[in-house]
Amino acid sequence: MNSKSATSIFGWLCSLLVAASAQAQAPLPAAINTDPIKTSELLLPLPANPKLPTLLLIGDSTVRNGRDDGQGKGAEGQWGWGTPIAAAFDPARVNLVNRAIGGLSSRTYLSGGHWQRSAALIKPGDTVLIQFGHNDASAINDSSRARGTLRGVGPESQEIDNLLTLQKETVYSYGAYLRRYIAEIRALGATPVILSPVPRKRWDEQGKITRSTDKGYAGWAAEVARQEQVGFIDLNALAAQRYDELGREAVMQLFPQVTPDESTHTNWAGAALNAQLVVAGLQRLKALPPTFYAAKADERPVVDAAKVAKQSARDPSLPTLHIVGDSTVRSAGQNGAYGWGERLDPFFDTRRINLVNHAIGGRSSRTFFTEGRWESVVAQLKAGDFVLIQFGHNDGGRIGDPAMKGRASAPGVGPETVTDTKPDGSQEQVHSFGWYLARYIADARAKGAAVVILSPIPHKDRWADGRDFEQFAAWGEQVAKQGGAQFIDLTLLISDAYKAVGVAKVQEFFSDARTHTNELGASFNAARLADGLGKLPGSPFEPYFSKPSTGL
Structure with a gap:
């Protein structure tokens, strides 16, 4: 399916596919044309080889940060796990396409039109990883982001006059938006996988990394995955456990040292750790064929030049x-x-x-x-x-x-x-x-x-x-x-x-x-x-x- 034809049926999918959700609810609104961030400054990737299967990622800045360049600070800048994860896959067998956008929630990735453009790339046999939550707790209606979702996974909704877009909008629960993505991905012949949001660099009174509870976004993501019978990777719990094993000082090194107060966005080392956990989760789920992964034995070493005599x-x-x-x-x-x-x-x-x-x-x-x-x-x-x-x-x-x-x-x-x-x-x-x-x-x-x-x-x-x-x-x-x-x-x-x-x-x-x-x-x-x-x-x-x- 080409981009034009996929776009033309998007409206039909919007009204038809949500009816297949496990919980009945009113149709979610069509995409709002006004982008909540300056996406014109972002160059989102396309599949390198459209003939190959694609592993497509959607989410927020913990998946793909800014322009995906570390803000010019190299490895010590802010990176999402969707960047280093590319090294785990064989580009000759699968496209890794990171379409996540910083600052967005499960709601605004949809309402800003970004999901429509990403869905146009999906074909039968593809896999889509979905990780939202960090920005879903924001204000539902304000003049800066207007990106919050209703708490939980139920069918509740709230009518607003959006102060940012100046349009009427019906806002749904976090779980409702996840179900929307799941339904449309399945209708396109692809496989959805839900991930809970990565934990922040915060410790509780016992010195453990603070987890998202069952009444939080990790728990709600898990509940939707159970309801819809899709693969689920509890990245929140997995990363928190790894952080606890490493200890406070080591965890501090996984976040940008140039901004020591940063608690959400990892540096390259932290992103790479989270990427490893995602890969392990995909392998446990058997979500992808083993041939899609890069061979671990081939690390392409860089030989020490001092040990090689010039001829x-x-x-x-x-x-x-x-x-x-x-x-x-x-x-x-x-x-x-x-x-x-x-x-x-x-x-x-x-x-x-x-x-x-x-x-x-x-x-x-x-x-x-x-x-x-x-x-x-x-x-x-x-x-x-x-x-x-x-x-x-x-x-x-x-x-x-x-x-x-x-x-x-x-x-x-x-x-x-x-x-x-x-x-x-x-x-x-x-x-x-x-x-x-x-x-x-x-x-x-x-x-x-x-x-x-x-x-x-x-x-x-x-x-x-x-x-x-x-x-x-x-x-x-x-x-x-x-x-x-x-x-x-x-x-x-x-x-x-x-x-x-x-x-x-x-x-x-x-x-x-x-x-x-x-x-x-x-x-x-x-x-x-x-x-x-x-x-x-x-x-x-x-x-x-x-x-x-x-x-x-």
């Missing part, structure tokens, strides 16, 4: 093949992992050409550049040299997300930049993936070297039933063509070879759950790359092969 050509009088990339190119046996760049030597006659592997684990096209590593490679280049460049594994993710370890590049190939504010307040203008590759190509060609751009090797679980790294391959090919470099779709080259040898054999090629190859896999992939290099137009590597490029 240089053995014989400067010879042409040199310089290899640039990440841990899938060079892992040096860490945890049994080896990259294809460490097993490429046998395919070349090292009496006629040097091979120098500059790759280092945990780097992206961005960080290989910003750390000065590319600069040191350029210093070694001379006319007649070659450069193989493979990045992509660490370039994905959200710029500014501390979980990405400062290595995500901006998508695409354009000149636009994204400002990344670091925890120390410094800022970096982050370029697109294509911009970094284009810079590499231009610098190398200026020194008289030839460049071959490679798309990333495929993941262990993504070669058999889909196209891995499709966007990165497209961006790499485009930049190579524009910059006068050659391109090899190493992703497909290796994927096709994996299909030829079969799943059982490929299982023997990896040292971890998803990303890094062992010696056998590295040698296999190096052979495939040698095939690809041997088939490049003009056969630039033919004089340097030790033997004909191998087949399967």
Whole structure:
């Protein structure tokens, strides 16, 4: 269903679907056009791949805070749990779409039109997480927010002349609004899951974190979930229990130190803790297929640069093949992992050409550049040299997300930049993936070297039933063509070879759950790359092969 058609049936759903609620009640009002906050300043995300199932989040600032940027304070800013939770899911299998908006209640997310726009994105098979409550206790009618709901879960209502919107409005109970969301999500073929609101940083007389009672929003959320027979995650109780286990001093570190009186909004560490609890709750409910979750064994470590010796050509009088990339190119046996760049030597006659592997684990096209590593490679280049460049594994993710370890590049190939504010307040203008590759190509060609751009090797679980790294391959090919470099779709080259040898054999090629190859896999992939290099137009590597490029 497209956005236009979903919007056109929204009014029909408003009048029809609530009748299916467990408790009969009058229809809730249509969306009010006046937004209670300046949502024009917010850029709410859309599903990255509409063909995939979506896990959609709606809620308040404890789920998605402000512009989702930590207010420029990095990890010590305010963050909702809906941001770090993205790292728990495989973006190749499920979209994580955080549509929560700070300052809203279960009532104003609906009356402001935000639910209408989010519902238009929902399709059969999706899952929607709903967490409201923090703002539902506010005033029902005032000239600033007018966001409160009636207490409880009953069918009661109250007619008001809204002082903010200057329109008549019927206000319902907290539970009534939750039932509205549940009914409409189900009608769209998706699965709703209710969450109780996260606890505040407040302690009772016994030194325990204050919980929401049965006569509070956590209890009412649980009651609605029981009535409607939907999944429920008691995030209020789970987080409070974890806070008590950690102790007061540790809990203080989960909230912004720059605003010590802040008791509601967590910093990144607190948001990450709450996200872990939500993931555990989803897994207990079996709300999502296990394949949607990111493999825990693949933590994409950042190798300590001080422990990696820089390499240089053995014989400067010879042409040199310089290899640039990440841990899938060079892992040096860490945890049994080896990259294809460490097993490429046998395919070349090292009496006629040097091979120098500059790759280092945990780097992206961005960080290989910003750390000065590319600069040191350029210093070694001379006319007649070659450069193989493979990045992509660490370039994905959200710029500014501390979980990405400062290595995500901006998508695409354009000149636009994204400002990344670091925890120390410094800022970096982050370029697109294509911009970094284009810079590499231009610098190398200026020194008289030839460049071959490679798309990333495929993941262990993504070669058999889909196209891995499709966007990165497209961006790499485009930049190579524009910059006068050659391109090899190493992703497909290796994927096709994996299909030829079969799943059982490929299982023997990896040292971890998803990303890094062992010696056998590295040698296999190096052979495939040698095939690809041997088939490049003009056969630039033919004089340097030790033997004909191998087949399967």
